[in-house]
Amino acid sequence: MNIGIIGAGAIGLLFAAYLSEENHVRIFVQNDKQKQVLLKQGIQLKMTERVSDHDVTAETTYENLGKCDLIIIAVKQYHLTTVIPQIKAHSNHKPILFLQNGIGHLNYMESLSNPTLLVGVVEHGAQKFGEHSVLHNGIGKTNVALFKGSYETLQEVKSLSSKNFIFSIQDNYEEMLIRKLIKNAIINPLTALLNIPNGELIVNDHFREVMRGVYNEFEKIFPQLNQIVSYEEVEKICRNTGENRSSMLMDFELKRRTEIDAILGVPLEIARERKVETPMISLLYSLVKGKEYKGDSE
Ligand SMILES: NC(=O)C1=CN([C@@H]2O[C@H](COP(=O)(O)OP(=O)(O)OC[C@H]3O[C@@H](n4cnc5c(N)ncnc54)[C@H](OP(=O)(O)O)[C@@H]3O)[C@@H](O)[C@H]2O)C=CC1
Ligand SMILES: CC(C)(CO)C(=O)C(=O)O
Numbered sequence: 001m002n003i004g005i006i007g008a009g010a011i012g013l014l015f016a017a018y019l020s021e022e023n024h025v026r027i028f029v030q031n032d033k034q035k036q037v038l039l040k041q042g043i044q045l046k047m048t049e050r051v052s053d054h055d056v057t058a059e060t061t062y063e064n065l066g067k068c069d070l071i072i073i074a075v076k077q078y079h080l081t082t083v084i085p086q087i088k089a090h091s092n093h094k095p096i097l098f099l100q101n102g103i104g105h106l107n108y109m110e111s112l113s114n115p116t117l118l119v120g121v122v123e124h125g126a127q128k129f130g131e132h133s134v135l136h137n138g139i140g141k142t143n144v145a146l147f148k149g150s151y152e153t154l155q156e157v158k159s160l161s162s163k164n165f166i167f168s169i170q171d172n173y174e175e176m177l178i179r180k181l182i183k184n185a186i187i188n189p190l191t192a193l194l195n196i197p198n199g200e201l202i203v204n205d206h207f208r209e210v211m212r213g214v215y216n217e218f219e220k221i222f223p224q225l226n227q228i229v230s231y232e233e234v235e236k237i238c239r240n241t242g243e244n245r246s247s248m249l250m251d252f253e254l255k256r257r258t259e260i261d262a263i264l265g266v267p268l269e270i271a272r273e274r275k276v277e278t279p280m281i282s283l284l285y286s287l288v289k290g291k292e293y294k295g296d297s298e
Helices: 010-019 032-041 063-067 077-090 105-110 151-158 173-194 198-202 205-221 231-240 247-253 260-273 279-294
Strands: 002-006 024-028 043-046 051-054 057-059 070-073 096-098 117-122 125-129 133-138 141-148 166-169
Touching: 002 010, 002 063, 010 024, 010 043, 010 051, 010 125, 010 133, 024 063, 032 057, 063 077, 070 077, 070 151, 077 105, 077 260, 105 117, 105 260, 117 151, 117 173, 141 151, 141 173, 151 166, 173 198, 173 205, 173 231, 173 247, 173 260, 173 279, 198 205, 198 231, 205 231, 205 260, 205 279, 247 279, 260 279
Parallel strands: 002 024, 002 070, 024 057, 043 133, 070 096, 096 117, 141 166
Antiparallel strands: 043 051, 117 141, 125 133
16 A cells, blocks of 8 residues: 655654554655755664664655555644644545544545545654654554544455554444543643643542542533543553553653643634533643743753
């Protein structure tokens, strides 16, 4: 298959490395320096016990998007404003797979006329080093679901699976995204604001009370929430990833923009539309925005 990947950050490089084993991968990047490094050296995929090199084609313009059988969008949600016009201009008939955290990408997807659109939730952990190296530091899987269009494409994506890189089909895209959203929405802002690893949230009854309160507010926004993901599952993630620093805490530490708008901003808009009061979620949103605004992670 000819696969196009937009974005060569941690997730873009990870997907490109694995998928290039059996497919031709074109990776669309923003700067010429990264393009040259990728063309000359390929992608270096690091795992605990081995390092491998993977050849890809790299481009800084988007004309060749139309040559791809599947396009994977691996940029952050807040980058979509620049990517969506390129999709509309060069590949409005191709299947697209969106991998963003949160639910902010759904509005963008609704604006596309592509017949087949897919969403994915990445459970792998990946960290980028330099222009072309990626560390696969957590082997999980990628859940994929149909947003609209052909189920056949979903099966083709599943068939791209390999030993350490599995795609698993999910029936309901909304439930799949909400299941991940709730975990990110409760764990990420609190760990980022408190500067603590995930596990510390559940050994402190005061923090647990706040977590439960945020969950209850989400249940007011999404009344079926408890049938999709329970509060106990959120605590389980904290236990299972106890030593981890959440991606939002790492964004603060590295002075990068966070994904707070996709994680809390869009649910807050839905709450407003549904006339639901969510004071705790609003407070967390404003605190993260405020801290981001100052550009100060101390
Ligand atoms: N990293 C992880 O372990 C996980 C990440 N995710 C999710 O996956 C998504 C991607 O995350 P991640 O890879 O970590 O993010 P990164 O910030 O590492 O990568 C995003 C990349 O997109 C590039 N980019 C931005 N705009 C464009 C554009 N118009 N054209 C081409 N490239 C562009 C950026 O380039 P530049 O550097 O030049 O700005 C950057 O390399 C996020 O939504 C994240 O939440 C989900 C689960 C795990
Ligand atoms: C589930 C969680 C909170 C694990 O750290 C995560 O996905 C993140 O940090 O973004």
